[in-house]
Amino acid sequence: xxxxxxxxxxxxxxxLCCKITGKSEADVAHQFQYAVRVIGSNYAPxxxxxxxxxxxxxxxxxxxxxxxxxxxxxxxxxxxxQTQGVLKHRWSILYLLLSLCEDPRKPSNRVCSYGALxxxxxxxxxxxxxxxxxxxxxxxxxxxxxxAHNSSMATSGISSMGVFSINxxxxxxxxxxxxxxxxxxxxxxRGSRLAWTLPVSSSPSGAAAAPRPPxxxxxxxxxxxxxxxxxxxxxxxxxxxxxxxxxxxxFQGIDGKFIKMCSPENCYKIDSKVPLCKSLRDTSSxxxxxxxxxxxIRKYTDSHSLDRAFGLVGQSFCAALHQELKEYYRLLSVLxxxxxxxDDQGVNMSVDSSLTLRRLLVWTYDPKVRLKxxxxxxxxxxxLHLTIETCVQFFVASDPTVKTDRLWHDKYSLRKSMIPAFxxxxxxxxxxxxxxSINFLHQVxxxxxxxxxxxxxxxxxxxxxxxxxxxxxxxxxxxxxIDAAYFETSKYLLDVxxxxxxxxxxLQAMRRYVLLGQxxxxxxxxxxxxxxxARAATTLYQHNLTGILETAVRATNAQxxxxxxxxxxxxxxxxxxxxxxxxxxxxxxxxxxGPIATVFTRECMSHYLRxxxxxxxxxxxxxxxxxxxxxxxxxxxxxxxxPELSGVLHQCHVLASEMVHFIHQMQYYITFEVxxxxxxxxxxxxxxxxxxxxxxxxxxxxxxxxxxxxxxxVNNRPLLxxxxxxxxxxxxxxxxxxxxxxxxxxxxxxxxQFEDKKRQREExxxxxxxxxxEAEENRRVxxxxxxxxxxxxxxxxxxxxxxxxxxxxxxxxxxxxxLQFLSFRLDFNEHYKARDPRLRxxxxxxxxRRSANI
Amino acid sequence: MASPASxxxxxxxxxMDVLLEISRLLNTGLDMESLSICVRxxxxxxxxxxxxxxxxxxxxxxxxxxxxxxGTSQG
Numbered sequence: 001x002x003x004x005x006x007x008x009x010x011x012x013x014x015x016l017c018c019k020i021t022g023k024s025e026a027d028v029a030h031q032f033q034y035a036v037r038v039i040g041s042n043y044a045p046x047x048x049x050x051x052x053x054x055x056x057x058x059x060x061x062x063x064x065x066x067x068x069x070x071x072x073x074x075x076x077x078x079x080x081x082q083t084q085g086v087l088k089h090r091w092s093i094l095y096l097l098l099s100l101c102e103d104p105r106k107p108s109n110r111v112c113s114y115g116a117l118x119x120x121x122x123x124x125x126x127x128x129x130x131x132x133x134x135x136x137x138x139x140x141x142x143x144x145x146x147x148a149h150n151s152s153m154a155t156s157g158i159s160s161m162g163v164f165s166i167n168x169x170x171x172x173x174x175x176x177x178x179x180x181x182x183x184x185x186x187x188x189x190r191g192s193r194l195a196w197t198l199p200v201s202s203s204p205s206g207a208a209a210a211p212r213p214p215x216x217x218x219x220x221x222x223x224x225x226x227x228x229x230x231x232x233x234x235x236x237x238x239x240x241x242x243x244x245x246x247x248x249x250x251f252q253g254i255d256g257k258f259i260k261m262c263s264p265e266n267c268y269k270i271d272s273k274v275p276l277c278k279s280l281r282d283t284s285s286x287x288x289x290x291x292x293x294x295x296x297i298r299k300y301t302d303s304h305s306l307d308r309a310f311g312l313v314g315q316s317f318c319a320a321l322h323q324e325l326k327e328y329y330r331l332l333s334v335l336x337x338x339x340x341x342x343d344d345q346g347v348n349m350s351v352d353s354s355l356t357l358r359r360l361l362v363w364t365y366d367p368k369v370r371l372k373x374x375x376x377x378x379x380x381x382x383x384l385h386l387t388i389e390t391c392v393q394f395f396v397a398s399d400p401t402v403k404t405d406r407l408w409h410d411k412y413s414l415r416k417s418m419i420p421a422f423x424x425x426x427x428x429x430x431x432x433x434x435x436x437s438i439n440f441l442h443q444v445x446x447x448x449x450x451x452x453x454x455x456x457x458x459x460x461x462x463x464x465x466x467x468x469x470x471x472x473x474x475x476x477x478x479x480x481x482i483d484a485a486y487f488e489t490s491k492y493l494l495d496v497x498x499x500x501x502x503x504x505x506x507l508q509a510m511r512r513y514v515l516l517g518q519x520x521x522x523x524x525x526x527x528x529x530x531x532x533x534a535r536a537a538t539t540l541y542q543h544n545l546t547g548i549l550e551t552a553v554r555a556t557n558a559q560x561x562x563x564x565x566x567x568x569x570x571x572x573x574x575x576x577x578x579x580x581x582x583x584x585x586x587x588x589x590x591x592x593x594g595p596i597a598t599v600f601t602r603e604c605m606s607h608y609l610r611x612x613x614x615x616x617x618x619x620x621x622x623x624x625x626x627x628x629x630x631x632x633x634x635x636x637x638x639x640x641x642x643p644e645l646s647g648v649l650h651q652c653h654v655l656a657s658e659m660v661h662f663i664h665q666m667q668y669y670i671t672f673e674v675x676x677x678x679x680x681x682x683x684x685x686x687x688x689x690x691x692x693x694x695x696x697x698x699x700x701x702x703x704x705x706x707x708x709x710x711x712x713x714v715n716n717r718p719l720l721x722x723x724x725x726x727x728x729x730x731x732x733x734x735x736x737x738x739x740x741x742x743x744x745x746x747x748x749x750x751x752x753q754f755e756d757k758k759r760q761r762e763e764x765x766x767x768x769x770x771x772x773x774e775a776e777e778n779r780r781v782x783x784x785x786x787x788x789x790x791x792x793x794x795x796x797x798x799x800x801x802x803x804x805x806x807x808x809x810x811x812x813x814x815x816x817x818x819l820q821f822l823s824f825r826l827d828f829n830e831h832y833k834a835r836d837p838r839l840r841x842x843x844x845x846x847x848x849r850r851s852a853n854i
Numbered sequence: 855m856a857s858p859a860s861x862x863x864x865x866x867x868x869x870m871d872v873l874l875e876i877s878r879l880l881n882t883g884l885d886m887e888s889l890s891i892c893v894r895x896x897x898x899x900x901x902x903x904x905x906x907x908x909x910x911x912x913x914x915x916x917x918x919x920x921x922x923x924x925g926t927s928q929g
Contacts, residue, residue: 009898013908016891020909021916031915035908042904058880070879077872077879086869092896093873099906100882 013039051091058098243284245339247360250291251332253298259288261295283361290364293371294328297321324374328367335363490691497692502564503596504686507699509565510600514590514608515675515706516615518558525552526623533582537573540582545571549588568592572609583620587612599696607703614710615670621727622667624734625660632656635741638748644785645744651795652737655802659730662806665825666723673821674709678702709819719819722809729802736798740791747784751777883913 007015013035017028055078062071081090246256255261301318497503512518528548532540549571553559558566572589587609592600600608632653639645685698707713711720754777761767813823870890877884884892892909896902 007894009895009900012891012895012898016888016895016909017912019885019888019891020912021919023916031912034911038908038911039900039904042901042907058876062879074876074879077876080872081869081876084865084869084872086865087893087897089896089899092900092902093893094876096892096896096902096906097873097877097880097882097884099903100877100884100909101880102883 009039010036049091051094054091054094054098058094058101061098061101243280244360247284247287247291248332248335248339250288251294251335251364252329253291253295259284259291283358287360287364290368290371293368293375294325296375297325297371301325321374324370328371331363331367335360487690493692494689494695497596503599503695505562505565506568506590506592506596506600507682507686509561509568510590510608511675511679512558512561513569514588514612515679516612516619517675518556521552521556521558522619524556525549526619528552529582529586533586535582537576537580537582537585540573540585542571542573545573545586583617587616598692599699604699604703607707610712611703611706611710614712617727618663618667618670621663621730624730625656625663628656628734628737629660631737631741635745639744642744642748642751644788648740648788648791648795651792651799652740655733655795655799656737658799658806659733659802662726662826663730666822669822669825670710674706678705678709711819719809719812722805722812725805726802726809729798729805733798733802736791736794740795743784743787743791747781750780884909 014025014028014032017023017031017035018025021028021031055074058074059071062068062074078094081087087093243258246259249256250259301321513521516522525548528551529545532545532548549569553566553569568591570589570591572587574585574587576585590605590608592605632649636649639649679702682698682702686695689695689698704713708716711723754773810823810827813819813826870886870893873893874886874889877889888909892905895905
């Protein structure tokens with residue numbers, strides 16, 4: 001409540017004590033201590049924090065008292081409370097009021113004790129701390145002997161208290177209640193005791209989370225049980241009642257008066273000095289075993305519930321254990337309550353006791369079995385703190401700095417050193433994969449499907465029974481669980497990738513566009529781009545090119561592709577070096593984002609780019625040569641009338657056909673032997689892939705093989721340079737041929753014009769041609785013819801150059817075994833080999849590399 | 855700043871009134887001051903079960919103390 005000053009709970013409690021008892025602060029010190037203790041030990045409420053339930057209970061209580069009008073009034077008030085919204089913990093105060101409720105018709109004592117009984121039962125239940133001693137704290141001490149039954153309330157109500165550090169205000173007298181009271185009280189205050197800190201934070205989580213170190217049994221001296229007047233009267237023979245009481249304490253792990261924990265032997269031993277008949281002794285020891293089991297489990301959960309390194313499942317295991325323990329405590333509290341009721345009613349227990357050791361045996365049989373299983377589990381867990389998720393957390397190092405697009409690759413790597421010995425690398429890898437997949441799904445795919453759906457099998461470790469199955473058949477079950485989880489996860493991941501993100505479609509699209517698979521589109525694009533790209537690179541504008549790209553898409557079969565794919569297609573201009581034409585800087589780009597970026601990483605994309613450039617260039621050569629051929633065909637007829645050109649033209653033809661052959665073979669090799677084969681392999685692997693890692697690996701292999709066989713990797717740099725040189729020559733040739741044709745055609749044109757004019761004039765009756773004109777014409781023709789040898793020699797040079805390069809290329813090719821196919825294809829009729837003796841394989845040829853490219 | 859604070863105060867006062875009504879209905883025997891302390895404790899997260907047992911104990915203690923005092927004073 002914001003308006004009230006924030007006093008600490010300690011101060012508030014003290015005020016409360018003063019108010020209720022009507023005494024000053026100094027006098028209420030003892031009560032205050034008591035209050036502090038109770039509150040501190042019952043930190044967590046055991047009831048449901050359900051406001052509705054509490055209000056219903058209140059109404060029922062009122063109706064029971066035949067106060068219907070009041071019940072209606074209460075509903076009204078409750079509603080008002082809810083609308084005001086000032087209180088944060090309405091259920092809490094309502095519950096408090098309910099428990100303080102007193103039926104005006106019944107005597108106050110009754111109600112009190114009933115309520116107190118319940119509270120005590122819950123007290124016992126909700127304070128499962130493993131420590132010293134039940135402290136009985138009767139509040140009013142002077143006349144303890146007279147009102148013995150009062151102590152009953154105090155005893156079991158505070159039967160478990162911890163050893164904590166002092167932090168509260170007020171005095172902490174070591175013997176709080178060593179007043180001049182009777183021995184009953186005095187003897188009860190043995191043992192270590194300290195005040196403890198009140199919980200000031202308002203975060204009441206389960207008791208397991210309370211960060212208080214439990215004290216071992218050894219640190220506390222063995223105090224005595226608070227004596228009851230009645231027990232003292234039992235005489236030398238220890239009655240069953242006392243034993244029962246002892247046993248009940250032992251069940252909680254607290255040493256009883258007669259049954260104590262014997263640390264060296266780690267078992268409960270009945271004090272041999274105590275006179276007990278044998279049967280009772282036996283029964284007691286059997287019952288004490290339960291206490292021992294309880295201790296074990298308690299120790300385990302206490303020591304591990306806070307261990308952060310334990311991992312999620314370890315913690316959930318602890319939580320499950322804790323649940324079981326709570327059940328156990330519930331039973332104990334019921335037993336305790338039984339005891340209390342009998343105490344209250346002053347029944348002589350040794351005769352009529354409803355709580356004999358035998359009965360205890362019977363009632364505790366079932367819990368004993370459960371505790372035994374739990375203890376066995378605990379044993380296993382001491383050795384093997386593992387389930388799938390824990391594995392992931394132990395030895396998978398997570399790098400939180402990595403962004404989501406690199407998530408798959410970098411974020412998780414196996415911390416090899418932490419892998420326990422019995423898990424093979426394969427299993428570890430699978431676990432890693434599962435963890436990665438789940439995380440990948442969560443973060444990158446934004447897939448919130450809980451892993452429970454994906455892996456129904458492996459999530460069963462929450463229930464201890466399944467966990468025990470897991471651990472008892474460790475090797476086999478573990479492996480099969482891992483495998484099952486692995487398959488499920490991977491399959492799910494692949495499904496998600498394929499359905500939601502169309503991984504396979506994109507793979508195909510890459511093939512079609514970046515790897516020039518869509519022939520008609522590429523051809524058309526090139527047609528459209530030719531005039532643009534012939535310009536200098538610096539004059540190109542991206543949006544122009546993109547527009548052309550779109551035109552090409554619309555005009556060809558590419559338009560039938562899904563828009564998802566088409567929108568990722570884009571033009572990218574590479575960096576411009578001086579002297580570049582458009583051809584050198586143009587490239588296609590395919591945008592990838594989101595989860596598919598895991599397969600198409602940035603490196604992959606840069607590889608694709610290089611391959612694209614290579615293929616594009618080769619295609620361009622093909623294109624050029626087609627043009628040349630076209631030109632030749634067209635012009636051959638035209639230039640028939642100029643026989644002086646026939647030599648040159650012949651040379652051109654020959655050279656052109658050589659080039660065509662070469663490029664043809666290259667293209668064939670690239671398209672069929674490199675691209676198609678690798679693609680086929682990739683596609684098969686992708687279809688059969690079991691998890692994302694497989695796909696990524698297959699894809700990488702694909703790219704690697706393409707790159708190496710397209711001569712793009714580092715080893716083949718000289719070969720690539722040669723090839724580039726070949727391409728350059730082809731361009732040169734094209735230029736030369738163009739010039740030739742141009743001048744030839746021009747000459748042709750002029751001659752035709754001349755002839756035409758001559759004819760015209762003849763038709764008009766004049767001399768066809770004057771002498772000067774004739775002379776002029778002849779001179780020109782002569783000039784032209786003079787240029788022919790120049791052209792011839794130029795061409796011859798070109799040819800020679802070209803052929804030299806090709807030879808060199810082939811020679812380099814020979815020395816590389818993996819490219820044998822190419823060399824074979826290029827030189828299938830040994831035309832080159834005939835020319836160059838070096839191309840004939842020599843036995844001791846050590847030139848070049850023999851290393852495989854892959 | 856005054857008006858929201860005072861509005862808050864009003865709301866708080868109203869809530870306390872309502873709670874007092876309920877407390878009287880249920881015959882808890884808590885007066886306004888004790889009730890407000892209890893409310894504050896509960897809001898800070900104290901377990902109401904424990905608190906109620908403390909209160910009962912305190913009451914019993916004070917009752918028996920008073921009884922003994924009366925007895926001794928009379929005796």
